[in-house]
Amino acid sequence: xxxxxxxxxxxxxxxxxxxxxxxxxxxxxxxxxxxxxxxxxxxxxxxxxxxxxxxxxxxxxxxxxxxxxxxxxxxxxxxxxxxxxxxxxxxxxxxxxxxxxxxxxxxxxxxxxxxxxxxxxxxxxxxxxxxxxxxxxxxxxxxxxxxxxxxxxxxxxxxxxxxxxxxxxxxxxxxxxxxxxxxxxxxxxxxxxxxxxxxxxxxxxxxxxxxxxxxxxxxxxxxxxxxxxxxxxxxxxxxxxxxxxxxxxxxxxxxxxxxxxxxxxxxxxxxxxxxxxxxxxxxxxxxxxxxxxxxxxxxxxxxxxxxxxxxxxxxxxxxxxxxxxxxxxxxxxxxxxxxxxxxxxxxxxxxxxxxxxxxxxxxxxxxxxxxxxxxxxxxxxxxxxxxxxxxxxxxxxxxxxxxxxxxxxxxxxxxxxxxxxxxxxxxxxxxxxxxxxxx
Amino acid sequence: xxxxxxxxxxxxxxxxxxxxxxxxxxxxxxxxxxxxxxxxxxxxxxxxxxxxxxxxxxxxxxxxxxxxxxxxxxxxxxxxxxxxxxxxxxxxxxxxxxxxxxxxxxxxxxxxxxxxxxxxxxxxxxxxxxxxxxxxxxxxxxxxxxxxxxxxxxxxxxxxxxxxxxxxxxxxxxxxxxxxxxxxxxxxxxxxxxxxxxxxxxxxxxxxxxxxxxxxxxxxxxxxxxxxxxxxxxxxxxxxxxxxxxxxxxxxxxxxxxxxxxxxxxxxxxxxxxxxxxxxxxxxxxxxxxxxxxxxxxxxxxxxxxxxxxxxxxxxxxxxxxxxxxxxxxxxxxxxxxxxxxxxxxxxxxxxxxxxxxxxxxxxxxxxxxxxxxxxxxxxxxxxxxxxxxxxxxxxxxxxxxxxxxxxxxxxxxxxxxxxxxxxxxxxxxxxxxxxxxxxxxxxxxxxxxxxxxxxxxxxxxxxxxxxxxxxxxxxxxxxxxxxxxx
Numbered sequence: 001x002x003x004x005x006x007x008x009x010x011x012x013x014x015x016x017x018x019x020x021x022x023x024x025x026x027x028x029x030x031x032x033x034x035x036x037x038x039x040x041x042x043x044x045x046x047x048x049x050x051x052x053x054x055x056x057x058x059x060x061x062x063x064x065x066x067x068x069x070x071x072x073x074x075x076x077x078x079x080x081x082x083x084x085x086x087x088x089x090x091x092x093x094x095x096x097x098x099x100x101x102x103x104x105x106x107x108x109x110x111x112x113x114x115x116x117x118x119x120x121x122x123x124x125x126x127x128x129x130x131x132x133x134x135x136x137x138x139x140x141x142x143x144x145x146x147x148x149x150x151x152x153x154x155x156x157x158x159x160x161x162x163x164x165x166x167x168x169x170x171x172x173x174x175x176x177x178x179x180x181x182x183x184x185x186x187x188x189x190x191x192x193x194x195x196x197x198x199x200x201x202x203x204x205x206x207x208x209x210x211x212x213x214x215x216x217x218x219x220x221x222x223x224x225x226x227x228x229x230x231x232x233x234x235x236x237x238x239x240x241x242x243x244x245x246x247x248x249x250x251x252x253x254x255x256x257x258x259x260x261x262x263x264x265x266x267x268x269x270x271x272x273x274x275x276x277x278x279x280x281x282x283x284x285x286x287x288x289x290x291x292x293x294x295x296x297x298x299x300x301x302x303x304x305x306x307x308x309x310x311x312x313x314x315x316x317x318x319x320x321x322x323x324x325x326x327x328x329x330x331x332x333x334x335x336x337x338x339x340x341x342x343x344x345x346x347x348x349x350x351x352x353x354x355x356x357x358x359x360x361x362x363x364x365x366x367x368x369x370x371x372x373x374x375x376x377x378x379x380x381x382x383x384x385x386x387x388x389x390x391x392x393x394x395x396x397x398x399x400x401x402x403x404x405x406x407x408x409x410x411x412x413x414x415x416x417x418x419x420x421x422x423x424x425x426x427x428x429x430x431x432x433x434x435x436x437x438x439x
Numbered sequence: 440x441x442x443x444x445x446x447x448x449x450x451x452x453x454x455x456x457x458x459x460x461x462x463x464x465x466x467x468x469x470x471x472x473x474x475x476x477x478x479x480x481x482x483x484x485x486x487x488x489x490x491x492x493x494x495x496x497x498x499x500x501x502x503x504x505x506x507x508x509x510x511x512x513x514x515x516x517x518x519x520x521x522x523x524x525x526x527x528x529x530x531x532x533x534x535x536x537x538x539x540x541x542x543x544x545x546x547x548x549x550x551x552x553x554x555x556x557x558x559x560x561x562x563x564x565x566x567x568x569x570x571x572x573x574x575x576x577x578x579x580x581x582x583x584x585x586x587x588x589x590x591x592x593x594x595x596x597x598x599x600x601x602x603x604x605x606x607x608x609x610x611x612x613x614x615x616x617x618x619x620x621x622x623x624x625x626x627x628x629x630x631x632x633x634x635x636x637x638x639x640x641x642x643x644x645x646x647x648x649x650x651x652x653x654x655x656x657x658x659x660x661x662x663x664x665x666x667x668x669x670x671x672x673x674x675x676x677x678x679x680x681x682x683x684x685x686x687x688x689x690x691x692x693x694x695x696x697x698x699x700x701x702x703x704x705x706x707x708x709x710x711x712x713x714x715x716x717x718x719x720x721x722x723x724x725x726x727x728x729x730x731x732x733x734x735x736x737x738x739x740x741x742x743x744x745x746x747x748x749x750x751x752x753x754x755x756x757x758x759x760x761x762x763x764x765x766x767x768x769x770x771x772x773x774x775x776x777x778x779x780x781x782x783x784x785x786x787x788x789x790x791x792x793x794x795x796x797x798x799x800x801x802x803x804x805x806x807x808x809x810x811x812x813x814x815x816x817x818x819x820x821x822x823x824x825x826x827x828x829x830x831x832x833x834x835x836x837x838x839x840x841x842x843x844x845x846x847x848x849x850x851x852x853x854x855x856x857x858x859x860x861x862x863x864x865x866x867x868x869x870x871x872x873x874x875x876x877x878x879x880x881x882x883x884x885x886x887x888x889x890x891x892x893x894x895x896x897x898x899x900x901x902x903x904x905x906x907x908x909x910x911x912x913x914x915x916x917x918x919x920x921x922x923x924x925x926x
Contacts, residue, residue, distance in 0.1 A: 035902055036532070039711040043533040047508040047902070048525055049798040051495065068491040070512045083490045090566035091485045092574070121507075121532035128536050143714040145901050175714035185714075251482075251588055252626060328487035330479050364717070367837045369848060369868070372631055377846055379839045381717075398839055400846060400870075 002032035003052055005164035008154035011072055012164075015056050016156050019081040021088060023059035023100050025157040027287055027326055028052065028072075032117075032150040036124040039143035041132045043125060057327040058084035059100060063091040066328045098314035102159045104322075106291040109276060109284030111167035113192035119148040119170055127172065131202035135176045140209050142202065144174035155289035163289040168192070169281045174201055175382060176209035182395060184208025185361050185382035187230065189421045189429060191281045208361065208383040212395040218386065220399075224357035224413065225437050226350045226387065232340065232432040233422035234363045235376070235405050236271065240335045240428075242371045244273070244297045245323070246305075246312035247332020255374050255406060259303040265409035267301035268343060273323070273335035279421050279431055282337040290322035297335065309333035336428030343415025347434040350414050354436075357387040358396065369402065377402040411438040445514045447611075451603035453516055454498060457523040459605055463500040463530075465543065466523070467604040469755060470496040470514065471797035476562060479592040480573040483581070487592075488570075495797035500526045504540025505533035510798040543778040544787045546758050548604075552611040553752035555745055557648030561595040561617050564649045569593055572657065579661035580623045585669045588624035592641055593617075593652060594895065596907075608757040616748060616907060618644030618893055619652045621661060625668040632671035632865060634850055636660040638689035639833045644893025644907070646746050667851060670863050677852050677867035677922060683827035684869055684920040685820060690849055691810060692892035692910035693833045698873040699731075699738055700805040700908065702842035703765055703773070704791075704899075705780040707803075715901050717840025720873065721771060731771040732877025735813060735915075738766040740775055742790055742806035747909035748893040749806035751793075756801060758790035765808065769877075775803050795904040802900050807891060809911030813883030817914055820882055827855040828922055829914075830867050846870040869922045876917060884913035 003011070008028040015026035030052035037045040054077060055068040065087025069080040124146045135142035147170070154164040169191055177183040186204040188196055227235075239255075248254035255264070273295045275282040285291050288310055296304045308316065309324030312333055323333035351359065361383030369375040380399045385392040416433030423429030451468050458466035472494045479487035497510035500523070507530025509522045561569075573591040580589045596616040603609045620642015622635040637643045637655055645651045686694065701707065702719035710718060721729070742760035744750045751760055756778050764772045775791035776784070780803065792801035821829070835848035852867035853860045891911040898905055 033902070034529075037711075037901055038536065039713055040538065040709070042538040043505065043536040044711050045508070045800060046506060046529045046533040047510075047800055048529060049497075049510045049902075051493075051510075051512050051798055053493075064485075064488070066487075066489040068489065070493045070495065080492075087488045087490065087566065090570055091488050092483075092570065094484055096484070121529045122535075125532040125535045132536070141710065143710060145714065147901075173714055177710075177713060253588075253631065328477070328479070328489045330481065330486040364840050365837045367835045369835055372629060377835070377837045379837065379844065381840050398844070400837075400839075400844060402846075 002050055002150050003028065003030040003152050005152055005154065005166050008152050009156065009162055009164040011054065012154040012156035013162060015054055015077050015081060016158050018077055019056055019058050019084060021058040021060050021085050023158045025057040025100050025288065027055040028154045030152040033147065034121065035145055035147040036121065036128055037145050038128050038132065040141050041136050043128055046121065054080055055326055056080050056084040058088040060088045062094045062097040063088045064097065065091050096315055098310060100157045100159055101161065101288050101290055101310040101320060103161050104291055106163065106285060109165065111165065111191060111281065113168050116148050116168035116170045116192045117150050119193060127198040130198035131174050133199065134202035134206040138206050138210055140176045140178050140206055142174055142176050144172065146172045153283055155285065155287060157289065161289040163285050165283050165285065167281060167283060170196055172196065172198065172201055174205040176205035178209060178213055180213060181215055182209050182212035183382045184212055185230065187422065189423055211392065212383055215395040215397040218396050218399060222439055224354060226357060226359045227435045227437065228361045229420040229432045229434055230362035230422055231360045232435050233430040234366050236338050236340065236430050236432060238366060238368065238376055239374065239405065240338050242368065242374060244306050245332045245334045246308045246316055246318065249306045250312060250315055253371060254306065255372060256303045256306055260305055262303055263301045264303045264406055265298060265301050266412035268412055268415055269298055269301055269409050270296065270341040271298040272296045272339050273307055273337050274339050275337040277339050277431060280337050281429055286322045286324040287326040288324040290320055290324065292322040295321045295335065307333050307335045339431040340433060342417055342419050342433045344417050345414040347416050350434060350436040351387055351392060352390040354387045355389060359385040359387055359392055374405040375402065376405055408437045408439065413438045447601050448609060450514060450519060451601065454519040454523050455603060455605050457520045458498065458500050458527060461524060461527040463502050463527060463605065465501040465605055466498060467602065468496055468498045469794065469797060470601040472599040473796060474562065474597040476595045478569055478573060480577050481590050482588050483577055485570065493796065497797045498522050498526045499800060500530050501541050502527050502530035503534035505530050505537045506541060507533055508800045541779055542782045544781040546778060546788065548607045549753065549757060549759065550609045555614040555646050557615045559649035560615065561649040562597060576621045576657045576661050579658055580621060580665045583665040583669055585625045585627060585672065586623045586665050587626040590622040593619040602753065602755060602757050604757055610753050610757055612752055614646060615648055616644060616646050617649055617651045618642055618895060619655055619657060621657050621664060623665045623668045625672050627672045630672050632668050634664045634668040635832055636664045638892060639850060644748055644895050646748055646750055671851060671865045674863040674865040677828065677864035679923045681919050682922040683824055683916065683918055684922060685824065685827060685829045685855065685914055685916045687831035687914055688888065688890050688912045689892050690831055690833055691912040691915055692894065693836060694847065695738065695808055695810050695910045695912060696894060697836060697838045698842055698845060699765065700808040703775050704803045705774040705776045708774065709780060712899065716899055720841040720843045725771055727770065727772060729771040730769055730878065731766045731874055732769045733880045734769045735880050735883055736766055736769045736877050737811040739763065739809050739811060740765050740789065740791065740806050741809055744807045744891060747807035747891045748895060748907035749909040754790040754792045755794045756788065756792040758788045758792065761789050763789045775805065777803050793906055795906055799902065799904050802904060804899065804906040805897065805908040807909040807911060810883065812886045812889040812913045815882050815884050817884050817888050820884060820914065820916055821855060821860060822858040824855045824916065825857055828867065829853045829855055829860060830869065843873050845873065867922065869920050871920055876920065879918040879920060880915055881918055883915040889913040
């Protein structure tokens, strides 16, 4: 039922034509998703939806207004166009508005996988059964999700930009728990079903949960930590949201401000927004139809420039890196496909190298205490362990951390050789290794 | 009621009939039309000026003792039948991995049309008036040259919903919600401080029309907001240590939300949110015999307060709105329930099933979760406190997955010394464990200072849903709280 790329592009062009303004941009996005949710070793929610949305940005001089609707018929389109123009008419002038972007060279990025789209309710139920098996055989309970998503995006504007693409992905999560507080977590994300083994996923979570039985308290303090990729992804999501976008940079609220070209973390840390990295699942252009560029954000420890869209590229005199979010966008351009360069140490070797430390599987409810200093606070969950003499020993009760992330990333012990695709979080999907941090 | 070419009642009947033909033991359908308007002026620039509309229907079924759900934006007979068929297929897949049949607690069947109370439809108010108000507020905020960033916003929602079930329910509900707020950020060197009115993170919201925005008198408060933000730049850090802490109402609203509202969701207790938002420390064995807080603490879940974002006539299972005790004289007394979870308790639903749209199943969500007022005036409370901290407006929040260990930051705090408010402090945070914190509550202000705060951004579920809820609270005092400073 999801719109084809051709139909989405046609609707976007028609919406631009229907908008009586100096310029117009139309986004047509269509999704076709299904999610099977389980807890207590049974499926308890099982849902499917499909929807399509038209968003029109009308431009009158330097004034813009936006309207959205999910009614894609002629009447819905006309009503949406009129609402966008009315909004633009009442908006104040924005002298900084550079106009809509013109076309730019774009190499299509193919992401569709029919196998993922065929992952129907029956097959998802089988996957759930396989995931649960490892937990139930150990008298543990499993909770999580198995989902498939299909997505079509088309962007058109009155400067002859027309782009359309589609993608699909499969995601699964599992939390395995015992009654006494031990729990273990595993997740999987990919563009298709190859490499997805529900049984292995369930096994990983259950093994961690078994190991996590009988958690003990740990004294507050500073510890060497090994962060699993899931935990690293949480930190990167916040870096992306708080500081890697040019709006925060322009407003003086980003940790990159006055630091471009300076070393801000360990030289082994390189963070890049790179949708074309082989494992990534994102779309090749942004919500203005501009090609997503590869953008180094931290390069061998040195701060680089943030991601931009047409507005902030013009404002800051930087290239348009193609990171626009849909209008209206109060957050500015943001990176959605963050990657951290791998290192050369296996996660198990990081653990083996430590006399004493803490292993963290993932974080919970991370929030910001100081965006400029990148001080975050949150809890650990689902597999936190003491490391003693090179081994995971005692399971630990969940701990609260409050940490300046740039400071932590300045004391890197080792970076993992393997990377995992984690997401989508607030920052989209991230491709990250494990990290050992010495403080 | 006709929407386009569709008679909604006839459409519902057709879809539900199809579900029954395919073997559904139970089915319900919601048709939801939702309009939104968002205006956000940031540092003089209109960042958001948007109207959005969404329309569609969703069908829930129980087949072979398990749930299935599907939805569509196309209200055609063809799609109605297709969605019913897909929901049944999905339910049969669910049934292949079940432990026992779904059982729903009984509910009286209702029919009728209900409308929320409002005076001015915000969607009829000219855009130039709304933008004009925000521009006036922005202008006053930025009169102080240390104010580098401002945020002045308004948000409006309009819902037109039908619920129908194979049990014979047919309920139409219409609701309007409005909200607004302002914030000013002062920056000097590396110091960044923010103040908001009437509260942080977008302001205050109610199930009301534009008259609610007018009542906030935003412009009148902007000078004080800017002044306080600038004052915070040079304020000393909040002292650390175990303190007597008085929390302002909107901060207390978040405290109630995070440390009470979420752990009383019975689906969390039963583990169905375990892999995402977590579980709850309020396990079933604690019902009616666990001391959640001091004798002063009384908390209710009250959907009958229809002026609150968490108020309504019927929930999304057709259960009438109710007011129930959650904490009574400090003892944990009740949960938020659904028909399915209430059946586990052997009772009936208290009506807390809510969905954020046609394409989402209802989940157990907060309604209006209220800390009932006490006996103190605010002036009396301060005068009675020889040494303490008064903290206001949410800045940051973090709590563990069982809703026990929390750490919250506020925008501002004042020293309380010898019964008077004194110096301003910056970057206050406080942390505690939920029962210990509420156990230290020894005074709550009275109805004069009690306010029903609207919270339009409560996230839960997979796929994610955002619920609009509310919390009534008056300032209250807590003893022996660990207060620290955000770094």
